[in-house]
Every structure is written in C-alpha cells, then in structure tokens.
Amino acid sequence: MSGIILLLQFIAAVIMLPLHILNFLGFWDAIIKKLFPLFYNKLCETYNKSMDEHKRGIFSNISDFSGPSKELRLLEVGCGTGANFKFYPSGCKVTCLDINPNFQKFLSKSQAKNDHLIYERFLLASVDNMTSVADGSMDVVVCTLLACSVPNIPAILKEIQRVLRPGGAFYFIEHVASTDESSWTGFFQKVLNPSWSLIFDRCSLRKTTWKDLENAKFSELNLRHITAPTSVKLIGPHIIGYAVK
Template sequence: MSLLILILQVSIALLALPVYVFDFFGLWKSVSQRIFPYIMAKFSVIYNKKMESVKKDLFDNLCDFTGPSGELTLLEIGCGTGANFKFYPRGCRVTCLDCNPNFQTFLSKSQAENDHLKFERFLVAAAENMSQVADGSVDVVVCTLLACSVTSIQKVLKEVLRVLRKGGAFYFLEHVASTDESSWICFFQKILNPTWKLILDGCDLRKNTWKDLEGAKFSQLKLRHIKAPMKNNPISPHITGYAVK
C-alpha cells in the first residue's frame, strides 16, 4: 500500500510540476501569499454555508467568558477574511491577527459588514509569536482552520495561554487527520498531502491537533471529533470545542 501511495503522490506532483519549479527557485512563497487570500475568500463562503450550524453551536456561549471589564475582548488568530465575525456577539471587542498582510482588503470588507462588533486592530504576526499582545489581556482566543498550517501548534498554544486571562477560553474548529487508517479519506489525505501543503500555503491534511490540545496546560478541555458535511472530502474530519485557562 505504501508503494501505491508513493506512486500516486509522485503522479500528483507531476501534475503540479510548475508549482514545484517555482518553489525550487524560491518564487512560490511570495506568489502563494498573494493568491491565497482570493482562494480563501471563495472557500470561506462555501465553508460557512456547510458549517453554519457547527459554528453557531461552537460560539453560542462566548459571552460566558466576558471578563471584569463587562465587554468581551476577543483575539482571532489566523483571522483570514473575517469569516467568523458574524458569529460573534454584539459589542464584542475584536483584535485580528494574521501572518499574511494580503488579507487586509478582505478583512476590511468583513469588518464593514459586521458593524455589531468593535474592531480594535489588525496585527500582522505569526500565531507562534504574538509579542504585540500583552499577557493576560484577552477573554477569548479564536482559531479556525489555522492549526493545519502553523509551524508549531505547541508554540501557538503556549502563546494562547500567555495572552488569555485566568479563566479565559480558547475556541477552535480545525480539520485534522482521519483517525480511521482504513478509510478512503485517510488514503486520499496521504496521497494528496505533499502537493496540497505546497499549493495551499502549508495546509497539512495529516495534523493530529487534538493531541496537542490534550497535552497543553489548560484547566478544562471540551473537545469532540466531528465529520464535516463534505462528502469524501479530505478535510471532512474535524475537531471542535474550547479549552479554559
């Protein structure tokens, strides 16, 4: 089976040969950063339609974590196009963070469409190093479809714990590796992953993000595995939930 997977991986790589050539000469990263926001802008609309009930359920209790100020302060890491804004409660103070500055145009559009929120600032930074955010300064951190592409989820979670106040919460919704090694989804994840990661800005189909969350120093973890309503899609295995500092 491993030989078959390797043959199929090479076959897919050959179909994407121009991208591999660009990457070899160090040109693909800059090209990818410019086109990825356009891809995500289209994808986010489709994803939100399919996952609307999941997101509503996930963010339903955000207000439970409102801090002493009486206003919910929320940091969204890997904010992308702002696809989550409509699910946040009225009056929520939102700080956005993303390592790709090219999302700014799409983010501004989403902010204008969601005037029930109070937008603080947009930070261009990696989630592994959020030094611009003070220790214990936010009630909630939100992360959706980001863990797949970060270099170190352990470093991200360490930063999340640093910026959260005591009793604050980390909300997550992430696609992950299939836990059923005999499934077709697992098979397709394995053959697609090398080229998928290259084309889609480091997105890894085989991340075991739930293990990192279980190993992090949260006082509570509410996590469940779900299958997103995307038939035979390699990103259909998901985890969702929240963790309390």
C-alpha cells in the same frame, strides 16, 4: 500499502512539477501569498454555509467568558477574511491577527458588514510569536482553519495560553487527519498531502491537532470529532470545541 502511497505521491508531484519548480526557485511563496486570499475568500462563503449550525453552536457561549468589567476582549488569530465575525456577540472588542497582509481588503469588507462589533486593531504577526499582545490581556482567543498550516502547534498553544487571562477560553475549529487510517479519506490524505500543502500555502491534511490540545495545560478541554458537511471529503474530519485556561 506504503509503496503504493509513495508511487501515487510521486505521480501527483510530477503533475504538479511546474509548481515544484517555482517553489524550488523561490518564487512560489510570493505568488501563493497573493493568490491564496482570493481563493480562501470564496471558500469561506461556501464553508460558512455548510458549517453555520456548528459555528453557531460552538460560539453560543462566548459571552460567558466576559471579564470582570463585563467587556469581552476577543483575539482572532489567523483571522483571514473575517468569516467568523457574524457569530460573535454584539459589543465584543475584536483584535485581528494574521501573517498575510493580502487578507486585509477582504477583512475590511467583513468588518463593514459586521458593525455590531468593536474592532480594536489589526496585527500583522505570526501566531507563535504574538509579542505585541500582552500577557493575560484577552478573555477569548479564536482560531479556525489555521493549525493545519502551522509547523509547531504546541508553540502556538503556549502563546495562546500566555495572552489569555486566567479563566479565559480558546475556541477552535480545525480540519485534521482522519482517525480511521484504513478509510479512503485517510488513504487519499496520505497520497495528496505533499502536493496539497504546496498548493494551499502549507496546509496539511495530516495534522493530529487534538493530541496537541490534549497535551496542552488547559484546565478544561471540551473537544469533539465531527465530519464536516463539506463537499471536499479530504478536509471532512474536523475537531471543534473550546478549552479554558
């Protein structure tokens, strides 16, 4: 089976040869950083419709984690286009963080549509190095569809725990590797992952993010596996939930 997977990976790489050449020459990263937000903006419209029930369910208790002042300070890492804003409670103070500045024009449109929130600031930074966010300064951190493109998930979880106050919560929705290695989804995730990662800005189909969350030192972890109602079966396997510091 591994031989078949390697052969199919090679065929996919040949089909994507022009992109691999651009990547080898050092041009592809700049190109994808500009193109990916355009694609992701469209994807989020479709994804939000299919995931609306799940998102409303998971974010329904965010207000429970308001701080002693009753204000809710929320940091969304990898905020992208701001697709989660409509699910946050009114008056929530939101700080946005993303490593790609090309998302900002889409982010501004989402902020204008969701004026029930208070937008504190936008930080251009990597989630594994949030030096501009103070220790224990956030009640809630939200991360959706980001872990798939981060090389070191334990590092980002450590940073998230650092910026959360004691008793604060980390909310997550992530597509992950299929837990059934013998399934067609698992098979094609293995075959297409190298080319997929190149096309979709380092996104991996094979992340086992739930294991990193289980190994992180949260006081409470509420995590469940679901099959997302998305037309792209490769990203159907999801984990969804929240963890308490």
